[in-house]
Structures are given as structure tokens and as C-alpha cells.
Amino acid sequence: MTYPSSSPKVRIEFVALLAACALFLSTVEYLIPKPVPFMRIGLANLPLIIGLGLLTKREYILLALLKVLGQGLITGTIFSYIILFSIAGTFASTLLMYIVYRFFKQWVSLIGVSIAGAMASNVAQLTLSQYLLFGAAAKLIAPPFLVVGLISSIILGVFAQQFEQNSAWYRSLRKGSL
Amino acid sequence: MKTANIRLAMGLLTLPAILLQKSFIGIILQALYVIVLAVSHGRRFRILPNLILLFSVSSAHLLQPHGLQLFSIGNFAITAGALVLGARKAFTLIALLYLSHYMVTARPNFPGKLGKLISLQFYYFERITTIWRTITPKRPFIKAIDNMLLQLSVGGKEPFSTQVKEKASVTSSARNIGKNTLHLIILWTLFVLGNLAIFPVI
Numbered sequence A: 001m002t003y004p005s006s007s008p009k010v011r012i013e014f015v016a017l018l019a020a021c022a023l024f025l026s027t028v029e030y031l032i033p034k035p036v037p038f039m040r041i042g043l044a045n046l047p048l049i050i051g052l053g054l055l056t057k058r059e060y061i062l063l064a065l066l067k068v069l070g071q072g073l074i075t076g077t078i079f080s081y082i083i084l085f086s087i088a089g090t091f092a093s094t095l096l097m098y099i100v101y102r103f104f105k106q107w108v109s110l111i112g113v114s115i116a117g118a119m120a121s122n123v124a125q126l127t128l129s130q131y132l133l134f135g136a137a138a139k140l141i142a143p144p145f146l147v148v149g150l151i152s153s154i155i156l157g158v159f160a161q162q163f164e165q166n167s168a169w170y171r172s173l174r175k176g177s178l
Numbered sequence B: 001m002k003t004a005n006i007r008l009a010m011g012l013l014t015l016p017a018i019l020l021q022k023s024f025i026g027i028i029l030q031a032l033y034v035i036v037l038a039v040s041h042g043r044r045f046r047i048l049p050n051l052i053l054l055f056s057v058s059s060a061h062l063l064q065p066h067g068l069q070l071f072s073i074g075n076f077a078i079t080a081g082a083l084v085l086g087a088r089k090a091f092t093l094i095a096l097l098y099l100s101h102y103m104v105t106a107r108p109n110f111p112g113k114l115g116k117l118i119s120l121q122f123y124y125f126e127r128i129t130t131i132w133r134t135i136t137p138k139r140p141f142i143k144a145i146d147n148m149l150l151q152l153s154v155g156g157k158e159p160f161s162t163q164v165k166e167k168a169s170v171t172s173s174a175r176n177i178g179k180n181t182l183h184l185i186i187l188w189t190l191f192v193l194g195n196l197a198i199f200p201v202i
Helices: A008-031 A043-051 A057-075 A082-104 A110-166 A168-175 B003-019 B024-040 B047-061 B080-103 B112-134 B141-154 B174-195
Strands: B069-073 B076-079
Touching (some): A043 A057, A043 A082, A043 A110, A057 A082, A082 B080, B003 B080, B003 B174, B024 B174, B047 B080, B112 B141
């Protein structure tokens, strides 16, 4: 694969590859035992964080869309209320991560980007749960939900940073030697 | 007509019958029916997430007292109306979730460019899972992922999309159409019975 490439076809294929990685990582995460039922690291967001340094704005949004639709198809939730949570969370985090990375790259590490994304995702999902599930009681689940989100996003951020620093594949992509 | 399209159509036509169900017993029966439908088509049913949903949504509704007071915990009143309202909402969500599971059992294809991209995404997903099986050791995880991505890139000198083959679509038989029509009729009958208050009122 040649990337970075100016060929639109190759670039779109690369977006599909990253989206497939997100699917793969979500299945890997499914196998990891969770200390709390609703706690998840969000490994599937790793391609979204890695993609920040590689994709254009349009490609980045496309990656988020493919991630949501792919996960919805694999888990069978694409026509249920769960897809609404997935769309709200993914697009809120995508938008904020893109803004933070684009404008504050010098001051914010990937850990910071990951935390920003997780907080945006959690706030969007809590707002939606207020209307769809819990009503006013959504306020009660907000604190544990946000704390768990903060912890898992730090873990994911460290993971993304480690990957960016140590991955031969990522280095080759940046140099354009793949 | 493809099986996937038949199931999608059946699911979409059933949505109003579930969303507009007013009877508590009716929605429970509809939920049970779609769960059986999804499970009989290869989907897994896990009791715990459904119980968590049922419990959390019902509890959340207790914060707004409604109807007959059953008992109280301190100043907090447990009311029958709020419990039933919460449980009905939870069963609606469970029914919609398993209906969605059923709708995708035949792997529907999306039309247009987006559909092609999703096919490409699943093509890569299959390649990733195949390559992942050959990767040893799988610890440390970052190195294993890196190896997998490198292998994927080395094998991809040609554009991968040229290798994507459209899966042969399964054409639906008249029997399949009949079966889905029957599911549709049963779910709508449950809706009618529920809304005519034929089921016991809780």
C-alpha cells in the first residue's frame, strides 16, 4: 500500500482499512474481562486517534461513519436505539478530537486528545440517555460514567501514544515508504 | 427478492407495532417473540444486559412518582405506575434491539458508494482476522498489532478493492416471504390485542 498518497482510491482504501481495524479492536475488547459492566477501554477508537495524523477532515468523518455502521452491523444493533448512542458518542468525540488535535497539537498529547474525545462522547450519550432512557435520573449515573470514561480514556491515550512512538507501520506510513 | 431485504422490510413494517404498543403484557409478548425470532436465526441472547436495562430504566422512572404507592423507603415512594412505565419502556427497547438483530441476520447490503465502502471494510476485517491468527506471539499487544498491519500492507501492493468479490446474494423463496409475513401478522396481532385492552391491564 502506498500512503500518504494523492490517489483518492488508495486513500479511501486506507480509510476502509482503519475502519476494519476499529471493528477488529472492538471484537478484541469484547474478549477482555471488565471490572464494571459498563466500563470499556474503547480500543475501537484507537484508529480514530491514529487517523488524526494521517487523514483529511472528510476522510476522518468517513472513518467515524464506517466505524459506527460496521459495529452496528456486526453487533446487530444498527436498527435499534443503541445505534443512536453510538452515533452521538462517536461523532461528538470525533469532532472534539479533531479540533483539539488540529488547533492545540503543540500543547496537547494524544492522552489529552483521548480524554477530550471520551468526555465529549460521554456527555453526548448522557444527554441522549436523558431523553431516551432515564429522564432526570441521568444526572445520577453521570458521575460514575464520567469517572470511568476518564480512566479508560487515559489508558487508551497512553496506548495510542505508545503505538505512535513504537509502531514501524505508522513510521513507514508517515515516511511514505509503505 | 433477497432474504436480507425481506427481513429488513419485515422489521421496518413491524416497528410501529412495537413503538405504539400501549399494553404492558402486549409489549412483553412482542419482546419475547422477537427474542425467539433472533435467537432462532443464530443471534445470541444474554440475560444479564437485558436485566440491567430493565432494572436501570425501571429504577430511573421511580424518581417521578406516578400512580398507586406500593410502599416507601424513607421519603422515597415506590409507585406502581412509575414501575410499569419504566418496565414498559425497557421492554420496548429490548424488543427493538432484538428486532434489529433479526433484521441483520442475512447481512443486508447498503446501496451506492457507502455500500461498497462497507463491503471493503468487511473485506479488510476478514483479512485482519485471518492474519491475526497467524501472528505469534500476541504479547506485547502493540507489537502484535504492528506486525499484523505490516503484513497487511506488504500483501497489499495491488489495490485491495480489486480483490473484493461481491458475495452471491441469497434469493428469497416464497416460503421465506410467507414466514416473514406470518411474523409480521403475529406482531401486529399482539399490537391490536394490546391496544383493544384484550390482555389483562397492569
